[in-house]
Amino acid sequence: MPGGNLISAGVLQVTVYFKSVDYVIQHGLGGVSIWTIDMDDFHGICGQGHYPLMHVVNNAMRGLIG
Numbered sequence: 716m717p718g719g720n721l722i723s724a725g726v727l728q729v730t731v732y733f734k735s736v737d738y739v740i741q742h743g744l745g746g747v748s749i750w751t752i753d754m755d756d757f758h759g760i761c762g763q764g765h766y767p768l769m770h771v772v773n774n775a776m777r778g779l780i781g
Contacts, residue, residue: 728754729763729771736775747772 739747755768764770774780 729767732768732771733775733780736772740775747776 736747738744749769749772752766752769755766756763757765759765761767771780
């Protein structure tokens, strides 16, 4: 079971990912690239479901959030 710091880091990462995607959209750039997804929550432990980082990028790029 992860400690509070891991969950806080995950929430921070979701916010950073969303702001990055928003920057890409606002400046008319072609897309985003993700170097590694090893810090994403594969098991849904953080309370945001499985793969919250990938979902925020995907949904923001598709215009489903923002």
